[in-house]
Amino acid sequence: MILAVCGKGGVGKTTVSAIAAQALAEKNGLRALVVDADPAGGLGMALGLTPRRTLNDVRKEIIEEVKEGKRDKRDLSVSLDYLIAEALTERGNMAFLSIGRPEDEGCYCKVNVILKDTIEGLAGRFDATVIDAEAGIEQVNRKVISSVDYMLLVSDTSAKAVRVVETIKDVADRMIGNEGAGLVVNRVRDRAEIEGIQSGTALDVIGWVPEDDTIRRFDGEEKSFLELPDCPARAAIRGALVRAGLL
Amino acid sequence: MALFDEQLGEVRRVLESMSAGGAARQFAAGARELWDKGSTLVLQEDTALEMGNPSVASLSLLLWSEDGGVEDGRITLVGPDVGEALKSGSLPFAQVVIVDGTFESEYDSYRDIRDAVYDTRLAGLSIRTMPSKRTLWCRVGRDAADKGLSLIDLGAALIDSVKRLEEVGSAEVVFVTSSAEDVRRLTSPAASAQRLVDAMMKMYQEQNFDCETCEYQDVCDTVMDLKKIRSKLTDSQD
């Protein structure tokens, strides 16, 4: 099961990803692959995991192999498997992979295709995969994120953030197709906000996550969300996953 | 002369000298049932034993002969098996697969056999390979170790897998886990075999026969089989 967490910048995607990943990994020892697909990073820090290498490092190595011209597709794909395994940071039954920041923008379509196949193959071997996507719709648009089973749309209570996830859902429907989707509204402070959003969007709202001091404190102290105690935001995010049938 | 004769000779000599101290044990592939295929994802937390971790010596080698010089179904183990090494948690690792048969279309045969080697997929055993570095990184899951997964099972699966190919008549496998030094003694024949394979791959991948600028000119000119492959390819281009 592949879950992509999408939304406008700064609404809480990384927070939701971290808490969702932990909840899934805790569930009967499910093995969870957690992917930070945001080139700006952040999920590693939220989880307290520092990857030694990123997918972009792996990509660079594979490009070198392609340039040398001695490896066919099968060899390249097993090499990728090896290098990605090296790039995984494991904690219990969770494995973390960071996409990193692409530096050279040369066109290596062949590499990108094999890379995508390999990650999808890797995700297929885990029980659950959580992808913390880049803000906005670009990754959905460019099909960087495809074969997703569930789009976890995140917004705060602003109308703008809700419009962004509506657009994402729209694009995803056209580009990817019939996956499930649900909206988690984050940083809710009062009843009026809930009513305002409910009447203003057709999206299926699966969770209302309150503004939460524990989240703010953990963030401020740069503590790992894997150590997050039970708190209202955590409970609400877990509730949303249950509602979506994911937990 | 078959493509890998020289390397095979060297590997045999190295293995013989390693076995001289009585360190080698031999098993027959048919002696046990094949291990189930299944999930090959093994996380660190579930790992009972790692073999060939990127930080230790590791080597993967595939060779063939065409003169019947392979003892079909033989699995040779130099060093401890999985069950004997669980306490250490980690072993250096070399895997040598040797097949015998008739390989008229060398490139296709090589790729078929190589893919068969990649395709064992034993439940609870993760195997990762870095072809350009000739390394192999295995993790044996706790469940698999509890059920008694042995290198004999891996050997039997490899032999079964490659022997499904028409062109393969017989196959044997050698594992070395005794020491990093022993594994490294296979580096030289492995590197030289890789140059042959790389030269062959490059011929097919690039279809470029400008020999003046090719980094493989030396092996290509001296190894009969590569010459044959090259002329086959250049003929087919005319």
Ligand SMILES: Nc1ncnc2c1ncn2[C@@H]1O[C@H](COP(=O)(O)OP(=O)(O)OP(=O)(O)O)[C@@H](O)[C@H]1O
């Ligand atoms: N429910 C909440 N209560 C309090 N603070 C929150 C809550 N959710 C998120 N935050 C805070 O909001 C900030 C942004 O959250 P986060 O980094 O998860 O957003 P993001 O969507 O991943 O941002 P970006 O687009 O920059 O990657 C963080 O400082 C985080 O601690």
Ligand SMILES: [Mg+2]
């Ligand atoms: Mg983020």
